[in-house]
Amino acid sequence: MDWSRAKTILIIAFILLDLLLGFQLYTTMQKKSQYMTSNITENTNLQALLTKYQVKLEQPLPSSPKQVMAFKAKITSLNDWDQKGAEVYQKTFKPPIVFKDEKHRTQLLQKEIPKFQDYVYSENDSTANKLVYLQMKGDQPIYNSQFMVHLEQNKLKSIELTHYQTTQSFPITLSDVNNTLAHLIQSGKLPKSTSPITIKEASLGYWAYPTADEQTILPVWRFYINDHFYLIPANDQQSKNVEVLKKG
Amino acid sequence: MKDKWLENVKTGVLVVLVLLSFVLTGSLWYMTPAYEEKQDLYRPLHYIGDLKYNQKQLYQLTSPPYLLMHQMGTHYWLKPGDQGYDESIEMLAKMEMSYYHELKTDANDWKYLFQQTNGIELSFLQDIQINTLATFLQMEEEDQESLKNLKVISRVWLFPDPQMKQVNVWFIDDSAARIIQATTNIPIFQFEQKFSQDPIPSTQKLEPIAINGKAPWDPANNNTPFSRILYLPTQSMPIQKFIYQPSNIAIDDMKQFLFSVDNITPTELNNGELVYAYDRRTLTYNKKDDYVVYIGPMPELADSEKNLKPSLEHLNKFLSDHRGWTGDYLLDDVYLNGNVYRYTFRLIKQGYPVFWKGPSEQPKQYLDTIQFQTEKAEKKYQRYMYFLPEEPANVTEEELLDRKGVLDYLSKAKISLEKIERIYPGYQANWITNSKKEKQIILEPVWVVKTLNGKQELIPSLAEGGNDQNGLE
Numbered sequence: 015m016d017w018s019r020a021k022t023i024l025i026i027a028f029i030l031l032d033l034l035l036g037f038q039l040y041t042t043m044q045k046k047s048q049y050m051t052s053n054i055t056e057n058t059n060l061q062a063l064l065t066k067y068q069v070k071l072e073q074p075l076p077s078s079p080k081q082v083m084a085f086k087a088k089i090t091s092l093n094d095w096d097q098k099g100a101e102v103y104q105k106t107f108k109p110p111i112v113f114k115d116e117k118h119r120t121q122l123l124q125k126e127i128p129k130f131q132d133y134v135y136s137e138n139d140s141t142a143n144k145l146v147y148l149q150m151k152g153d154q155p156i157y158n159s160q161f162m163v164h165l166e167q168n169k170l171k172s173i174e175l176t177h178y179q180t181t182q183s184f185p186i187t188l189s190d191v192n193n194t195l196a197h198l199i200q201s202g203k204l205p206k207s208t209s210p211i212t213i214k215e216a217s218l219g220y221w222a223y224p225t226a227d228e229q230t231i232l233p234v235w236r237f238y239i240n241d242h243f244y245l246i247p248a249n250d251q252q253s254k255n256v257e258v259l260k261k262g
Numbered sequence: 263m264k265d266k267w268l269e270n271v272k273t274g275v276l277v278v279l280v281l282l283s284f285v286l287t288g289s290l291w292y293m294t295p296a297y298e299e300k301q302d303l304y305r306p307l308h309y310i311g312d313l314k315y316n317q318k319q320l321y322q323l324t325s326p327p328y329l330l331m332h333q334m335g336t337h338y339w340l341k342p343g344d345q346g347y348d349e350s351i352e353m354l355a356k357m358e359m360s361y362y363h364e365l366k367t368d369a370n371d372w373k374y375l376f377q378q379t380n381g382i383e384l385s386f387l388q389d390i391q392i393n394t395l396a397t398f399l400q401m402e403e404e405d406q407e408s409l410k411n412l413k414v415i416s417r418v419w420l421f422p423d424p425q426m427k428q429v430n431v432w433f434i435d436d437s438a439a440r441i442i443q444a445t446t447n448i449p450i451f452q453f454e455q456k457f458s459q460d461p462i463p464s465t466q467k468l469e470p471i472a473i474n475g476k477a478p479w480d481p482a483n484n485n486t487p488f489s490r491i492l493y494l495p496t497q498s499m500p501i502q503k504f505i506y507q508p509s510n511i512a513i514d515d516m517k518q519f520l521f522s523v524d525n526i527t528p529t530e531l532n533n534g535e536l537v538y539a540y541d542r543r544t545l546t547y548n549k550k551d552d553y554v555v556y557i558g559p560m561p562e563l564a565d566s567e568k569n570l571k572p573s574l575e576h577l578n579k580f581l582s583d584h585r586g587w588t589g590d591y592l593l594d595d596v597y598l599n600g601n602v603y604r605y606t607f608r609l610i611k612q613g614y615p616v617f618w619k620g621p622s623e624q625p626k627q628y629l630d631t632i633q634f635q636t637e638k639a640e641k642k643y644q645r646y647m648y649f650l651p652e653e654p655a656n657v658t659e660e661e662l663l664d665r666k667g668v669l670d671y672l673s674k675a676k677i678s679l680e681k682i683e684r685i686y687p688g689y690q691a692n693w694i695t696n697s698k699k700e701k702q703i704i705l706e707p708v709w710v711v712k713t714l715n716g717k718q719e720l721i722p723s724l725a726e727g728g729n730d731q732n733g734l735e
Binding site: 018021022031035036038039042043046084100182184186221225230254255257 | 268269272273276279280282283286287289290293294523526527528529530531532533535537540541544546548555557637638640
């Protein structure tokens, strides 16, 4: 047998094989790195994405903690208020109470609202005839736990109120706000318009969901665009579920 | 010499190339994403239960679990799965009633019913409200109004009136000893045919027992309010014990049916709960105790306290859509608190109601019940994530105590007959671990004793020590 010749053929064959394998490996790595960067795109190239989709941020994105608490909570029951639904209490003023100015109005509300100190006024949730105060849990608001004051010029007509008392807490690792916003922009759920879209608010807060026996209060990112709130769960499981709620 | 050197170089190069090919192949293998990662997010729909349980009309979910058949002094149970049960249930659910009036009875009336004629008695798992009965029988608001003098319905008894050539029905409130009679539109020959067609099951002949010891058919008791009646077999009752390898429901299947979006990710709490939330719907999966609670929207229905049918029909459709009925379930209890209605459906397996082992007050969620709660525009659906398959893994023949045995057992357990609302055969379910360390579910036959104060005692079968006191719950 001519070993020398056989070796030459084998060398050529293996060079070809290795070239082929090398090429395959190169293309696979290329694809993978593209995939990885596309996932972070959103992170590093958020700026590019904002420009491409003509989205403007009115305020810089909030710096978010890595972890927040989620809660189990029960509704605070109010005996001398009317119950409007399972979670909402109502008080109607007949006749409506007249207030002199904003300061007087706040004083009146302070008197009427139990646990007034738990709530913070939210301009983005309010309208001309309706003031909305959100219940705060630590530094974050619970977007669907609020009291809503119905106004008629300088009169208080009625108040609708929800208040939760937390019973247990659980640590939750948060998703990154840059990634979340990048996902929202690419989700196709933003309004289609030729003029730039302005994000008036990007904030971290909570949403109270009815669950087994109590409510479960989970962190959400909220973006306020064109009278619509876009809510995305803020847990680190890269949730892609965008809920859109019209203001009002 | 030069040739030899060249050969050595060639060998070296070849070795390097071979090794390189291994390295490259290995790297390529490692770098290629796994098959699952490449899979599309689309999952085919996996229906949960068998289709046959999910094509039922409402009356098949609200029917009594037992029909007590009275045939000229012979009494026996007809239960789901027995020949003639389905036809009888359909006949009852479709009958119309009229001419309601309250009745005073004497021993002769009872003697006729117990000894001299044929009759069908609807026997529910407990005394029920009129609006609950109206989810099974055709009862409009006027019909219910005619029964308003009865606080609860303990039993409903149909029997022929040969003189008037019609079938009458008694609505009986045993606690208040009151009866309201109505006339049905069932043709008398059709009613009598039921008794000539189906043979009497030979092993389950029952004996009626008045709980206060005063048989209503005895003329000596004419002046006392009629007694509640228990039925027990004269001979010990053959019944099978079953062991099942339970089927598990995948949370992804539940999620896919209950939410309108394809990809919904849960928030995991460190107490073992997974919370899925989207679009006014939440699904909480308790991994530790293997049950789910779903809360979602409920359409505004033309519902009232007197008409629970629209709600129940909605719930049946909602559950059937994902084939959530994983067996024969029957409405056991309706509980009303303010605007909140709670419906408990109980599993009927091999013809008998199933009760999970444990305290009967505030029981945990197991496969013996599926529960709903409705409140205005919201509904709650709660279920266990395991269910019993069609075929059991093991069957053993057992026997339940006869009349004398049960009465002896009760007297030893110091349970007075007068405090008993009902006694019927059923199954007690529990987890067991077999010799191969597999977890299985056992259904043990028991006598279910419901007392008037809402408590429940279970009397085990003969093999499980039913004839001594060890098995007392």
